[in-house]
Amino acid sequence: MTRRTILLYHRVARDPGDPYGLCVDPDRFCAQLGVLRDLVDIVPLDDLVARPARHGTSRRRSQVALTFDDGYADNLIEALPALERHDTPITLFVASGLLGDPRGFWWDRLATLLVGRQHVDLDLRRAGVSLRISLHGPRAGSDALVALHSRLRLLDVAAIDTVLEHVARQLRAEVPRPHHARVLWPEELEKMASSPLVTVGAHTVDHRLLAGLPREDQERTMRSSARVLEELLDRGVRHFAYPYGDPAAVDDDSFEAARRCGFATACTTSAGRMTALSDRLRLPRRMVRDWDADTFRSHLLAWRSI
Numbered sequence: 001m002t003r004r005t006i007l008l009y010h011r012v013a014r015d016p017g018d019p020y021g022l023c024v025d026p027d028r029f030c031a032q033l034g035v036l037r038d039l040v041d042i043v044p045l046d047d048l049v050a051r052p053a054r055h056g057t058s059r060r061r062s063q064v065a066l067t068f069d070d071g072y073a074d075n076l077i078e079a080l081p082a083l084e085r086h087d088t089p090i091t092l093f094v095a096s097g098l099l100g101d102p103r104g105f106w107w108d109r110l111a112t113l114l115v116g117r118q119h120v121d122l123d124l125r126r127a128g129v130s131l132r133i134s135l136h137g138p139r140a141g142s143d144a145l146v147a148l149h150s151r152l153r154l155l156d157v158a159a160i161d162t163v164l165e166h167v168a169r170q171l172r173a174e175v176p177r178p179h180h181a182r183v184l185w186p187e188e189l190e191k192m193a194s195s196p197l198v199t200v201g202a203h204t205v206d207h208r209l210l211a212g213l214p215r216e217d218q219e220r221t222m223r224s225s226a227r228v229l230e231e232l233l234d235r236g237v238r239h240f241a242y243p244y245g246d247p248a249a250v251d252d253d254s255f256e257a258a259r260r261c262g263f264a265t266a267c268t269t270s271a272g273r274m275t276a277l278s279d280r281l282r283l284p285r286r287m288v289r290d291w292d293a294d295t296f297r298s299h300l301l302a303w304r305s306i
């Protein structure tokens with residue numbers, strides 16, 4: 001049986017900080033595409049999930065589909081030229097409400113505030129988060145980031161903004177605009193989507209964590225993100241990725257909402273093995289890090305993707 005794997009990327013960029021490990025260096029990305037072209041068939045998501053013909057001949061090469069989450073500008077600037085050189089299709093999942101927002105994603109604002117700080121004293125109880133952080137030493141900022149990220153992702157966007165303002169004030173800083181992690185402008189997404197290699201999928205409006213929300217609210221943000229993208233790009237949006245996507249970030253209502261929205265596929269970030277029979281609305285993915293060609297190949301082997 002053909003092996004099938006969905007790879008997950010976020011950014012193709014040089015960012016020596018990169019506290020979340022979301023960036024793949026552009027040269028390494030090119031090298032990774034080269035490895036894939038040598039070893040597997042890179043196919044669009046639709047082809048990957050197509051059921052094999054009952055009497056079809058068994059395929060020998062593994063199939064891999066590439067996905068990108070969130071909608072960072074470097075996907076157009078750095079990734080697309082490499083994808084075109086290697087004639088490689090991708091699906092790009094976009095949080096529609098963030099398009100063109102100069103403030104970028106909240107986790108990048110938080111990282112810009114904290115990373116590199118050697119002293120972090122925060123009391124966030126008045127911001128609605130029962131959390132006090134007092135850290136000192138070379139990892140103070142990074143450790144505070146980890147603690148805060150896991151708490152903040154549970155909140156809605158307005159509450160996250162409030163916490164970020166409190167954090168900035170207590171650090172005697174401004175809430176930054178992380179220009180190095182810019183989100184695509186709508187016209188940039190249109191340009192990307194005009195490439196025959198790029199399929200655009202939805203990723204909710206504001207990247208709110210879905211688990212625990214009423215099913216109608218989950219369905220509303222899925223549906224409206226797809227609708228906004230469909231109107232912008234004048235084409236159907238049939239694929240979806242759950243924000244954060246790990247088991248704690250989705251629940252049964254998320255899968256049911258994705259089904260009611262009529263998505264052909266919905267991707268998690270859970271790292272299971274995919275088969276021809278995998279549930280199309282709970283697809284596992286393998287996150288790719290900033291690996292050189294050999295390391296990338298060894299991960300493909302360990303994942304049994306090749």
Ligand SMILES: [Zn+2]
Binds near residue numbers: 069070203242243244
């Ligand atoms: Zn995301």
